[in-house]
Amino acid sequence: xxxxxxxxxxxxSAITRKFERICGLFSFLGIxxxxxxxxxxxxxxxxxxxxxxATRSNQFEKGYNWLTNIAxxxxxxxxxxxxxxxxxxxLIFIVILMFTKHVTIISFFxxxxxxxxxxxxxRNAMASLFILLGAYFLIRWDKKxxxxxxxxxxxxxxxxxxxxxxxxxxVIWIIRKSIQNHFKSYFVMLSIVAxxxxxxxxxxxxxxxxxxxxxxxxRVDAANNMSTIYNAGSTxxxxxxxxxxITLYFIVTGYTLKKGLNNKYEKYYSLFLCSFILWTSAFIxxxxxxxxxxxxxxxxxxxxxxxAKLMSENFxxxxxxxxxxxxxxxILLMAIQIxxxxxxxxxxxxxxxx
Numbered sequence: 001x002x003x004x005x006x007x008x009x010x011x012x013s014a015i016t017r018k019f020e021r022i023c024g025l026f027s028f029l030g031i032x033x034x035x036x037x038x039x040x041x042x043x044x045x046x047x048x049x050x051x052x053x054a055t056r057s058n059q060f061e062k063g064y065n066w067l068t069n070i071a072x073x074x075x076x077x078x079x080x081x082x083x084x085x086x087x088x089x090x091l092i093f094i095v096i097l098m099f100t101k102h103v104t105i106i107s108f109f110x111x112x113x114x115x116x117x118x119x120x121x122x123r124n125a126m127a128s129l130f131i132l133l134g135a136y137f138l139i140r141w142d143k144k145x146x147x148x149x150x151x152x153x154x155x156x157x158x159x160x161x162x163x164x165x166x167x168x169x170x171v172i173w174i175i176r177k178s179i180q181n182h183f184k185s186y187f188v189m190l191s192i193v194a195x196x197x198x199x200x201x202x203x204x205x206x207x208x209x210x211x212x213x214x215x216x217x218x219r220v221d222a223a224n225n226m227s228t229i230y231n232a233g234s235t236x237x238x239x240x241x242x243x244x245x246i247t248l249y250f251i252v253t254g255y256t257l258k259k260g261l262n263n264k265y266e267k268y269y270s271l272f273l274c275s276f277i278l279w280t281s282a283f284i285x286x287x288x289x290x291x292x293x294x295x296x297x298x299x300x301x302x303x304x305x306x307x308a309k310l311m312s313e314n315f316x317x318x319x320x321x322x323x324x325x326x327x328x329x330x331i332l333l334m335a336i337q338i339x340x341x342x343x344x345x346x347x348x349x350x351x352x353x354x
Contacts, residue, residue, distance in 0.1 A: 031107070043350070275299045
């Protein structure tokens, strides 16, 4: 099976630290192929995309509409999806390589925690590319990278409005030193606010969010989309608490990595902390709909990038901890999304059983 083979290739390359670039490229190409050749019987989103492509309905964000309108003059949807997916994941590989040479630990994590869901939500993966690229400029240029990062992430919102939320990342980067020094205080404060909304309800937030997304999203039916698809009703407290517990796992394990840091990793650690402050604030959105878990999926990139960077340290016992953290985190993130989206066994098999 292709998915299992990609996992094995990524895993073996990551633990041996051999051929990481070529194996990483091969793994992301394989993921691109799987995303580009969906099972239309079980992938409802793929059918929606196909119908939109055929009718040129322009129902998505302007960037995606522009791309499909150009491609539809040359290719049928199946060809467009395959080619665009392969190009997308090569670009994701290149951006990740800009962060770290240890690409295969990231492809391993992605194949478990993110691919089964980005397989449906292809525009989400497109937006993730720009979010990652924007974050790279924060690492590269620090505060001078804030404006370029903001612009790049905004371009990502032309493919999925989710990226609008991540425009807060360069804003938060302005106070990254404060977040690094007082992370626990920020985290506890935001957690309390999110819990209050979960208990008392967050229906009053919807008109405000709808007005905001209408103002800034390039999607024509953004307001209707927000009030229907992204308003599936409040998340049950027990389920919300499970998400919160998994978030704590990522934060606590990431926090323990601070001991292995030196100055050259300080910005990566700041990016990890800033992104999880962003996710903690998104717990308020999770009280509206479970679908906002896709924000954690993107934030997961910054967790695994931090781990990948620390792979450069030559301590075998430390490496074992990093492998364990990444594997457990990937399984937890995959499991909670399967439960949250209510995927059937047949649907899971159609995604990873090829």
